[in-house]
Amino acid sequence: MAKVLLATDKPFAPVAVSGIRDIIEVAGMELVLLEKYTEKKQLLDAVKTVDAIIIRSDIIDEEVLNAASRLKIIVRAGAGYDNIDLDAATARNVCVMNTPGQNANAVAELVFGMLIYNIRNNFNGTSGTELKDKKLGILAYGNVGRNVARIAKGFGMDIYAYDAFASAQIIANDGVKALDSAEELFRNCQIISLHIPATTQTRNSINYSLMNSMPKGAIIVNTARKEIIDEKALAQIFADRNDFKYLTDILPGIDAELKAAYPDRYLAMPKKTGAQTAEANINAGIAAAKQIVDYILNGNQQFRVN
Numbered sequence: 694m695a696k697v698l699l700a701t702d703k704p705f706a707p708v709a710v711s712g713i714r715d716i717i718e719v720a721g722m723e724l725v726l727l728e729k730y731t732e733k734k735q736l737l738d739a740v741k742t743v744d745a746i747i748i749r750s751d752i753i754d755e756e757v758l759n760a761a762s763r764l765k766i767i768v769r770a771g772a773g774y775d776n777i778d779l780d781a782a783t784a785r786n787v788c789v790m791n792t793p794g795q796n797a798n799a800v801a802e803l804v805f806g807m808l809i810y811n812i813r814n815n816f817n818g819t820s821g822t823e824l825k826d827k828k829l830g831i832l833a834y835g836n837v838g839r840n841v842a843r844i845a846k847g848f849g850m851d852i853y854a855y856d857a858f859a860s861a862q863i864i865a866n867d868g869v870k871a872l873d874s875a876e877e878l879f880r881n882c883q884i885i886s887l888h889i890p891a892t893t894q895t896r897n898s899i900n901y902s903l904m905n906s907m908p909k910g911a912i913i914v915n916t917a918r919k920e921i922i923d924e925k926a927l928a929q930i931f932a933d934r935n936d937f938k939y940l941t942d943i944l945p946g947i948d949a950e951l952k953a954a955y956p957d958r959y960l961a962m963p964k965k966t967g968a969q970t971a972e973a974n975i976n977a978g979i980a981a982a983k984q985i986v987d988y989i990l991n992g993n994q995q996f997r998v999n
């Protein structure tokens with residue numbers, strides 16, 4: 694009987710776990726749970742006898758792959774797969790998939806949650822500002838970026854986007870203004886929402902000159918990845934511009950210093966929270982379970998990323 698491990702350091706909502714269990718068991722497979730683990734050793738032990746793994750941001754490196762001698766497939770229940778050593782997986786003939794779009798609405802909603810909380814002065818009762826008519830720049834127009842644009846329309850924002858890979862026409866079809874570069878986006882928009890993945894090209898790409906080019910009252914919202922921000926530059930821009938704000942659900946390495954020095958201009962959550970809704974957990978978890986069953990039983994490789 695094929696064994697599927699659900700390994701989530703940050704657990705899914707119980708309703709999502711029971712949906713995953715149903716799909717795996719109806720397919721005649723066994724579900725093994727490793728939730729909220731604290732040591733890598735627990736993961737190394739748990740992978741030993743399994744054929745498939747469902748993970749979130751859990752790290753699957755060469756050591757984990759070496760311990761998983763029966764492994765055939767890993768599904769990242771979510772979008773970004775920078776936490777998986779793809780080359781090592783490919784070398785061991787392990788298929789890697791993600792579940793694109795399944796948690797995108799949850800992440801997009803959190804962007805606006807953080808924005809409103811911040812521009813209403815952390816709900817302290819003093820007079821704040823509104824989103825209506827503000828220029829919003831969306832960096833990367835994938836599943837999350839598109840959802841951010843959809844919600845921003847409801848707020849009456851003036852919406853711009855730049856994506857190095859999506860055509861301007863795709864962006865324009867949504868009634869969003871397509872710009873030609875990240876530089877142009879940052880120069881024009883008071884609010885920037887980041888949705889680029891962490892890759893060798895994007896690491897530290899949100900640098901001092903981009904941040905400093907933003908108009909007065911600049912706000913950057915990062916629900917993407919910690920690695921895309923040049924944190925030295927982030928510390929510098931906070932020191933140089935007293936109008937600059939940074940809101941994120943991914944703790945930067947300089948969290949303690951920003952929190953102490955700029956409590957009104959910096960908001961960060963202790964754990965990545967964008968995809969932490971029951972709906973997103975159900976969508977991504979069920980998709981992952983179905984993809985595993987379909988791969989093991991039928992060889993379906995849709996959503997393969999390696």
Ligand code: 3PG
Pocket residue numbers: 703749750751770771772773774796917965966967968969
């Ligand atoms: C993703 O890449 O899907 C999001 O960053 C969510 O990650 P999480 O599943 O670790 O919350």
